[in-house]
Amino acid sequence: MSATIIDGKVIAEKVREEVRLAVANMQQVHGYAxxxxxxxxxxxxxxxxxxxxxxxxxxxxxxxxxGYHLPAETTQKELENLVAELNANPEVNGILVQLPLPKxxxxxxxxxxxxxxxxxxxxxxxxxxRLAMKGRDPLFxxxxxxxxxxxxxETGVTLKGADAVILGRSNIVGLPMAMLLQKADATVTICHSxxxxxxxxxxxxxxxxxxxxxxxxVTGDMxxxxxxxxxxxxxxxxxxxxxxxxxxxxxxxxxxxxxVAGAITPVPxxxxxxxxxxxxxxxxxxxxxxxxxx
Numbered sequence: 001m002s003a004t005i006i007d008g009k010v011i012a013e014k015v016r017e018e019v020r021l022a023v024a025n026m027q028q029v030h031g032y033a034x035x036x037x038x039x040x041x042x043x044x045x046x047x048x049x050x051x052x053x054x055x056x057x058x059x060x061x062x063x064x065x066x067g068y069h070l071p072a073e074t075t076q077k078e079l080e081n082l083v084a085e086l087n088a089n090p091e092v093n094g095i096l097v098q099l100p101l102p103k104x105x106x107x108x109x110x111x112x113x114x115x116x117x118x119x120x121x122x123x124x125x126x127x128x129x130r131l132a133m134k135g136r137d138p139l140f141x142x143x144x145x146x147x148x149x150x151x152x153x154e155t156g157v158t159l160k161g162a163d164a165v166i167l168g169r170s171n172i173v174g175l176p177m178a179m180l181l182q183k184a185d186a187t188v189t190i191c192h193s194x195x196x197x198x199x200x201x202x203x204x205x206x207x208x209x210x211x212x213x214x215x216x217x218v219t220g221d222m223x224x225x226x227x228x229x230x231x232x233x234x235x236x237x238x239x240x241x242x243x244x245x246x247x248x249x250x251x252x253x254x255x256x257x258x259x260v261a262g263a264i265t266p267v268p269x270x271x272x273x274x275x276x277x278x279x280x281x282x283x284x285x286x287x288x289x290x291x292x293x294x
Contacts (some may be wrong), residue, residue: 189210220256
């Protein structure tokens with residue numbers, strides 16, 4: 001029996017509509033709309049595409065979009081000065097510095113400069129620290145992990161007491177995901193390249209978050225029947241029949257996994273649409289925080 005397909009496009013549209021209605025209400029009641037500043041350094045094609053997509057979504061939801069495109073040779077001081085200006089600008093509620101930055105720039109130092117109340121990416125060390133601590137809540141949760149949690153919630157997955165396995169330990173997905181699942185009372189295991197007997201861990205998982213960046217490394221025979229699979233991976237796989245010569249696939253072999261899993265996200269169309277939707281939700285929250293201080 002095939003798994004239930006978790007449609008990230010439908011759920012992301014639900015989140016966007018919630019944000020759109022809340023923004024319209026904010027404009028009507030307060031005469032104010034949230035503002036998101038995006039900072040792009042250099043000419044990385046993927047980063048440029050992501051930023052344009054975020055700006056388009058802002059326009060669709062009534063959020064003001066302020067774009068800053070800096071040359072690749074921008075210095076650390078110039079970038080940090082721009083962040084300082086955006087911190088001081090009351091028209092800016094959220095600041096998103098598109099990663100990765102050119103190699104000569106210190107990403108951590110830049111992220112540390114972002115005002116905690118404008119950290120809509122959720123990567124400020126104070127936000128991550130609060131996420132890690134029991135009884136503390138961050139102002140913002142990183143967008144992709146937040147999107148994964150919303151997918152699980154909308155699918156009706158019971159996390160309390162569940163065995164959750166996370167494949168990958170990146171700062172962007174794996175580690176924040178572990179903290180969120182732990183807060184939801186799941187029993188969490190983080191697996192990575194040094195894990196012994198990976199399949200033994202996967203066979204125990206009620207919930208699997210695959211975020212390791214390796215093309216279709218998890219196959220159906222490695223999974224526990226009925227597992228809920230959230231596939232965060234986006235990998236290019238050669239396909240001569242495809243227009244570009246490749247197609248996008250996840251870290252999980254979808255065709256074999258769907259015959260074992262209880263529910264699974266496709267790639268594309270699963271986690272991807274949720275990331276930008278949750279960024280919009282974080283930007284709305286940032287505007288609400290700003291209004292509460294007035």
